[in-house]
Amino acid sequence: MDRNEIVRSFISAGYQLGMDALQYFEENPDMVQEFLVLAAGKLEKPFVNRQTVDQIFSGMSPKVKVVKSYLRKKRDVSSGEMADSFARRYDKMSEILSKKSDLVNLLSINRIRPENKAFSIIAMVREVSPGDRSLVVEDPTGSTTVFVSDSLEGEFGYLVEDEVIGIVCDNENFSENKAIRIVYPDIPLQVRAPAADKDVTCMFVSDIHMDDGAFMQYNFEKFGEYLKKVKEDVMVFVLGDISSNEDDVKRFLDVFPANFKVMVLRGHLEEEKEAQLPDPIMIEIAGVKIFLSHGSMFQRYKEKFKASAENTLLQILKKRHLSPTFDQKSGLDDEKLFLDQVPDIAVVGHFHEPRTTNYKGTTIISLGSFVGEPVFWSVNLRTRETTKIDFS
Amino acid sequence: MSEFHMQIMDIDYIMLENRPVIRIFGRCDDRKTACVLVKGFDPYYYVLPMHGEEAALREFLNKRFQDQVASIEEVERFLPFGYSESPTKLLKIVGKDPSKVKDMRDEIWKEGLAKKIFEADILFKYRYMADKDLHGMRWYKVTGNPVSTSIVKSDRTVELVSMEPAEERPSNLKVMAVDIEISTPEGLPDAKKDPIIMISFAFLPDHAGKNTTVLVAKPTKQAEGVHSFINEAEMLQEFLKTVDSYNPDIITGYNLNNFDMPYIMERLIINGLPRTIGRCTSKSMVSREFAGKTRNSMVGRLIADDYELIKEMQVKTQLADKGFPKLKRYGLGDVSKALLNDTKDDVSHKEIPILWNGSQDDVIRLAEYARKDAELALRLLLEKNLLDKFFEISKVSGVLMQDVLDGGEATRVENILLREFNKRNYLLPLKPSSNEMEKRMNERDALGFKGALVLEPIAGLHTKPVVYLDFKSMYPTIFISFNICPTTFVASESGYKGEVIETPMGAKFVSKSTKIGIVPQIVQHLISERDRLRREAKNTKDERLRKIFESKQIAVKYMTNSFYGYTGYVRARIYSLAVATAVTACGRMLIERTSASVSKHKDMRVIYGDTDSIMVEVNAGDAPGAYVLGTELEKEINKSLEGLVEIKIENVFTSLLILSKKRYAGISMEPRGDEWEEKTVMKGIETVRRDWCDLTGETLNNTLNIILREKNPKKALAYIKEIIIALGKNEIPVEKLVVTKSISKSLKEYKGVQPHIEVMKKMRKRDPSTAPGIGDRIGYVIVHGTQMMSMRAEDPDFVKANNLRVDSKYYIENQILPPLERVFEAIGISKSEVLGAGKMLTIMEAMKNVQKVEKKALGSFEGVMCDKCSQSYRRPPIIGRCDSCGGHLSFFSGDDRSKTANF
DSSP, X not given: OOHHHHHHHXXXXXXXXXXXXXXXXXXXXXXXXXXXXXXXXXXXXXXXXXXXXXXXXXXXXXXXXXXXXXXXXXXXXXXXXXXXXXXHHHHHHHHHHTTOTTSOSBOOGGGOXXXXXXXXXXXXXXXXXXXXXXXXXXXXXXXXXXXXXXXXXXHHTTOOTTOEEEEEEEOSSSSSOEEEEEEOOOOOOOSSOOOOSSOOEXXXXXXXXXXXXXXXXXXXXXXXXXXXXXXXXXXXXXXXXXXXXXXXXXXXXXXXXXXXXXEEBOOSSSOGGGOOBOSSEEEEXXXXXXXXXXXXXXXXXXXXXXXXXXXXXHHHHHHTBSOOSOOTTSOBOGGGXXXXXXXXXXXXXXXXXXXXXXXXXXXXXXXXXXXXOOEEEEEETTTTEEEEEEOO | OEEEEEEEEEEEEEEXXXXXXEEEEEEETTSOEEEEEEOSOOOEEEEEEOTTOHHHHHHHHHHHTTTTEEEEEEEEEBOSSSOOSSOEEEEEEEESOGGGHHHHHHHHHHHTOEEEEESTTSOHHHHHHHHXXXXXXXXXXXXXXXXXXXXXXXXXXXXXXXXXXXXXXXXXXXXXXEEEEEOOSSSSOOTTTOOEEEEEEEEEEEXXXXXXXXXXXXXXXXXXXXXXXXXXXXXXXXXXXXXXXXXXXXXXXXXXXXXXXXXXXXXXXXXXXXXXXXXXXXXXXEEEEETTEEEEEBXXXXXXXXXXXXXHIIIIIOOTTTTOOOOSOOSHHHHHHHHHSOOOOSOOTTHHHHHHTSOHHHHHHHHHHHHHHHHHHHHHHHHTTTTHHHHHHHHHXXXXXXXXXXXXXXXXXXXXXXXXXXXXXXXXXXXXXXXXXXXXXXXXXXXXXXXXXXXXXOOEEXXXXXXXXXXXXXXXXXXXXXXXXXXXXXXXXXXXXXXXXXXXXSXXXXXXXXXXXXXXXXXXXXXXXXXXXXXXXHHOOOHHHHHHHHHHHHHHHHHHHHHHHHHTOTTOTTOOHHHHHHHHHHHHHHHHHHHHHHHTOTTEEEEEEETTEEEEEEOOSSHHHHHHHHHXXXXXXXXXXXXXXXXXXXXXXXXXXXXXXXXXXXXXXXXXXXXXXXXXXXXXXOOOOTTSOHHHHHHHHHHHHHHHHSOOHHHHHHHHHHHHHHHHTTOSOGGGGOEEEEOOSOGGGXXXXXXXXXXXXXXXXXXXXXXXXXXXXXXXXXXXXXXXXXXXXXXXXXXXXXXXXXXXXXXXXXXXXXXXXXXHHHTTOOHHHHHTHHHHHXXXXXXXXXXXOBOSOBSSOSEEEETTTOOEESSOOTTSSOTTTOOOEEEEETTEEESEEEO
């Protein structure tokens, strides 16, 4: 969507756009329709500035800022453009990887020779072959096959197509290109975790599944009782799968007392109008960046890795890309999925595996459900303390 | 009491009445096999308890592992990292079952009672060998009490009384080669479905008066050395009996590890037969797979795969000029032809099922073919002395032979370190955990790691003589000169005030007068040993002895050079970034100092330097003159280095072509007494590749020769242009244009269009009886035409018979030019000058071959496809073009194509 189209969309809906809001929508054109849907009937004045945008996207709270959404509108793409986008991904990752001192004696693929005993390459994975534990990898100068050493047997399972990695090869003790170390772009270690300057509590829940036969009514009631006892203001993020039934969704939202500001992320059960935030999304509250996703976008990686939900997300962070393997049906903008901004907190639902872990300063949370382990978390954004809330 | 001399082949242990019994297997000098049983040796390890937790640790172990702990004693040992004047108090924990040591170690960590644990992951056999100073393949005088037991297959079994080193003597090892044949009309053999039809053996020494035998899995007529059976099961039983009765020390074959052995294993299982082929009656042969390779091992015997040994010789030792020429193909037939001047019998892969199902004479013919395969495998191992180097590595490092063949350098180095550290009261750390490795990598991230110095070469053709000088054993000598060792390292926070040696990056090590490091001592011993062996080899007139000394000195050289790489290897026990960095820093300093010495001379210049060698162009008229100048330079440099390391002149290049770092070719002259030995040296420049036709290799070699010998690049360019013109006129013999590729799977398993598969299809249509099949290597020529390249691949015989025109553009652009481009770039001739008329042809052809594509965007797509050669991809390559031919890409879905897709 170009600038003119954005302005026309707002004018047709009866709004005038301020420059700051226009800039925001130029950077996030897929949010235009989201905004217009969410804002319908809510704005008192027909003027939209950046504050209005944040207010609409954060529900009632002025504190939630949308940092990035990842959705993509379908459009015609040429094969050349598609190739360029992979080339740009390679360049971005290569810039990060080339600074890693593990990658000694960096060579481009076309310069690999038999006498190179120890060398490194930065390459995009084209094919993963579990049978002989090999990778077909490429860089702008060509492609080659790399065999992964037996010492990296566990690591091999985490490698996926289209990710960009550094590979340290040792041909001294082996013949053919033998990888003895895989180097990921990775997220930097956060020496001091960003925190809010005052107490802000965020609660994360997901996968209520009120219309499921296994729905745990008793535990849900315990959840309701718990909410009544909470006195401070809390922002609640519901990461989807409430119910496909409208009445259930209403019943769910009614459980929250007035001191809870509820924002709903789209799962795969809700109608669009009930969801306020697209899935996935990166928001910022009081300086803390929070990545939220229902989690189904990571399903295929979890299956491939045969890992827990939180470990899957950890591996994704290491790859520095939210969904490295190209998937034309995902509806996600490949270029936006590059993690140029690293979340301080990353939360997913969908897997019904309540766990939390910390990786280089990023808190990773996988939520439970009301059809399995009803365990969720709240986080104090000032202290960054995570509190487990168990309704079992 | 029994006394005999034995050469150690293998060691393992079993549990008897809940205690370990070590078993030492070997062959005696009276040709009998022996097994020595050792009781009373227990596993042990060391723990440095957390401060104040010694009592708690003892209590924990006594409670939790009361059945497993034999004793806990307080001992004093030196810790491996950092110089220390006095040892540290630790607990030595002696266990009862080696397999439980890991659990004990893990539990101690979990309880948080240990600050550090040492040597709790040493394989029990190597623990024993280190303590008793036993080495694989060495001779020992054994005294023991004979025992009668059914647990081992051995001519004599004794319980150990004493074992002392004995003088080396000739081995009596028995070697058996094995080869199997399978009959599969279609597809590759599947061990789950296809039975073995024949097993052939070759023996040295003879077995039952025969040097070969063939077993056949169906009744067949009588023939010399052929034994037939009713079925595969009976044949396999005879196989087992043969191994037992012959009792080989070494089992060999060609591609034994990845094919014959795993196949035999699978068929034994399917036929319900035991797999206890080794010298133990209860332990089966073990087959492990990693990284697409299979490793097989059995108790008491060595499995040695000819194919792997030959590839190792090729890749690692580059013995191209010592009777191991680089080959395009490494089938048994090709290798035998090149190395033994003999080859397999003339039976093709697809003839096997025809002969097997044919007449009795056909079956016998097949048996002779199988017999020859086993013979060739045995001859390769013995005549080419493929194991000699490894025998010596086993003797030097102490590692058992199977582990020498299957393991890496780190295993060998660690074995030596374990022994030498323990002898001096030092301990070895555990292998690093994944957390520790992460820490090491982060440390490298933070501090950086600079490797060897490779000077930027002055690329091009050097026609003035170039002297090649080499530092003698640079890295090992650096360890010694600077006393570099983890045990002599002075950490900045240690507060040590004594005399130190400081290395260029600032790392400090205590002086030699304070303490000589263990690694320097090991390396010094190895260097002295190598010098002694080289003197012995030079002085002996006995050719057999000379070869033995040669193998030994090569083994010692490998071990010596392994130490540097080990210290910087993140998986090493004694990993030390400080040590590895210090060594390379010293190396860089030496090269820089040497380069500075040379630059003082106006008539000399350094044109290249790499790690431990330097090339200096000198002003001399000929090789002898250059050698004299080089010798003076050598003296001068050695004086300036003050005995730290010695440099030596190796040879003179009378002409040298440098393409880039680590890629050069030259005519070398080396003095041999009064004579000069001339040879062509090539580094990093391939002249033989599987995917090249003969014309390519020939053109490259001739071009290099013209450039180097005649020093005439223009003439070389003219030569190439002649080749290009001859190609364009179809004047090159078809035989020189054949590219070969093997057919490794069935037709339906091949995705996409590939030239050799297209040829196979064409040949099948023309004459199915002579068409190649799976396992065959197929040659093809690319002919002129408008279809995509793969479809224009044709059988060379058909090309000749029908006088077809070859695709000169393909041969120019894909075969001849790529290897030559760097050569001409280095001598300043541009690619366009080389291409000349060829380039124009390319552009026009490209314009003709681009296929028309649809304009409408595809709603969904399977991938992208090349417009020129139809190669398909899941997503576009990074370069945005086809990898194979550089063509443009379009989205495709079924037969539909479009330049755009909607998503």
